[in-house]
Amino acid sequence: MPGMGAVAFCGENPGLRLFRAGQERPALVASWWRTAWSPRGTGQSVVLWTDGGADLPADLRGVYTGAPDLAGWLNATFTRHFPEFAGIDVDALPIRPTAFDGDAATVGWRHDGHRLELAWADELDQRVVRVDEFIDGSTGHDLSTVFCPCATASIRIDGHPVPLAPQVERGARPSSTAFLARCEVWTVSSPR
Numbered sequence: 172m173p174g175m176g177a178v179a180f181c182g183e184n185p186g187l188r189l190f191r192a193g194q195e196r197p198a199l200v201a202s203w204w205r206t207a208w209s210p211r212g213t214g215q216s217v218v219l220w221t222d223g224g225a226d227l228p229a230d231l232r233g234v235y236t237g238a239p240d241l242a243g244w245l246n247a248t249f250t251r252h253f254p255e256f257a258g259i260d261v262d263a264l265p266i267r268p269t270a271f272d273g274d275a276a277t278v279g280w281r282h283d284g285h286r287l288e289l290a291w292a293d294e295l296d297q298r299v300v301r302v303d304e305f306i307d308g309s310t311g312h313d314l315s316t317v318f319c320p321c322a323t324a325s326i327r328i329d330g331h332p333v334p335l336a337p338q339v340e341r342g343a344r345p346s347s348t349a350f351l352a353r354c355e356v357w358t359v360s361s362p363r
Contacts, residue, residue, distance in 0.1 A: 285329050
């Protein structure tokens with residue numbers, strides 16, 4: 172297609188921000204990358220930040236991955252620019268080698284003797300989103316994805332849910348701080 176840039180990423184990138192009841196600052200922020208193709212190969216990674224509370228200790232923070240080179244590239248190229256991670260030093264998060272299991276809306280892994288699991292459910296909408304020069308051109312990439320805001324999302328530690336929830340707005344165009352991002356494609360921005 173004329174004017175389209177080179178493909179930089181194909182896959183999925185669900186994300187979430189979960190909150191304690193009555194609080195405006197997220198207790199947990201996560202981005203799950205399922206890479207079907209990239210110039211750095213394929214694989215998965217979960218970027219996880221917590222507020223360090225008793226139920227979400229700071230030692231859970233990290234970039235969980237089976238492909239450290241890919242995860243580092245995704246963080247430097249994309250994740251650090253996401254508004255969900257504003258004020259969070261993604262580059263300072265430790266790389267934590269791991270293997271994943273799950274399905275299209277659930278990812279699980281082991282860390283320090285514990286089982287962690289993120290899950291998304293109750294899709295409110297499905298819409299195609301296209302953003303040229305994502306975040307004011309700071310990434311140098313365009314984004315296209317099928318965006319699916321979710322009414323519920325959770326983190327479980329050793330099978331026990333932590334009492335957190337996304338912020339959800341229902342209506343004609345529902346939104347949520349927890350979403351699935353399917354069929355996601357990032358391309359290098361073309362000269363405009």
